[in-house]
Amino acid sequence: MSTILTWFGHATLGLQTSGFHLLIDPFFKGNPAAAQSPGDLPADFILITHGHGDHVGDTVEIATGTKALVISNYEIASWLAKKGLKTHGQHLGGGFQHPFGYLKLTFALHGSALPDGSYGGNPAGLLLTTLDGQKIYFAGDTGLFGDMALIGEEGIDLAVLPIGDNFTMGPVDALRAVKLLQPRLVVPIHYNTFDLIRQDPAAWAERVQSETSSRAVLLKPGESLNL
Ligand code: NI
Numbered sequence: 001m002s003t004i005l006t007w008f009g010h011a012t013l014g015l016q017t018s019g020f021h022l023l024i025d026p027f028f029k030g031n032p033a034a035a036q037s038p039g040d041l042p043a044d045f046i047l048i049t050h051g052h053g054d055h056v057g058d059t060v061e062i063a064t065g066t067k068a069l070v071i072s073n074y075e076i077a078s079w080l081a082k083k084g085l086k087t088h089g090q091h092l093g094g095g096f097q098h099p100f101g102y103l104k105l106t107f108a109l110h111g112s113a114l115p116d117g118s119y120g121g122n123p124a125g126l127l128l129t130t131l132d133g134q135k136i137y138f139a140g141d142t143g144l145f146g147d148m149a150l151i152g153e154e155g156i157d158l159a160v161l162p163i164g165d166n167f168t169m170g171p172v173d174a175l176r177a178v179k180l181l182q183p184r185l186v187v188p189i190h191y192n193t194f195d196l197i198r199q200d201p202a203a204w205a206e207r208v209q210s211e212t213s214s215r216a217v218l219l220k221p222g223e224s225l226n227l
């Protein structure tokens with residue numbers, strides 16, 4: 001059984017694993033990096049890291065159309081349930097065995113207000129153990145924090161980290177994150193969507209290659225990585 005990660009630009013990701021289609025932080029409309037429209041992609045599950053508009057994105061439209069189950073923290077799940085979506089609320093430190101794997105919400109150092117100003121609880125990262133035992137860590141929007149070392153202790157196959165700076169870790173702190181997490185592979189996201197988060201991913205990947213034992217994989221929007 002294979003797992004395929006696709007980056008749609010910004011923090012929008014697709015994951016195909018054990019036959020299930022997952023979307024993570026599905027932000028297509030208003031995302032200058034995304035070539036797809038919200039209706040283009042199949043989704044069985046939608047995972048949301050935090051309440052900001054560039055992460056909740058087009059969840060309501062996509063989940064209404066696909067009937068996908070939306071998984072997020074309890075506050076965001078409740079907010080989306082009031083809009084008629086099927087939801088599953090979890091919270092930081094809590095894991096649950098879903099059909100596609102075991103998903104745990106992890107700490108993230110960020111904000112989480114929802115687009116209408118509602119309280120969105122605490123922001124989260126996502127730690128997924130696929131059905132064939134691969135561990136994928138989606139940091140979400142976050143600054144660097146030392147407890148990434150604890151997440152790294154689980155043995156990470158793939159880490160997906162923001163490198164854009166300004167709103168999240170920049171390249172320097174993201175490199176320190178790689179050293180704490182020690183993933184086999186790392187994919188940078190949340191950069192070059194807007195001028196405020198413009199970065200040079202190739203220069204960053206070179207530093208990962210030379211200063212850590214992890215391998216950085218650069219995707220262009222729409223490209224996939226077969227795990
Ligand atoms: Ni954010």
Ligand code: MN
Nearest residue numbers: 052054141167
């Ligand atoms: Mn963001």
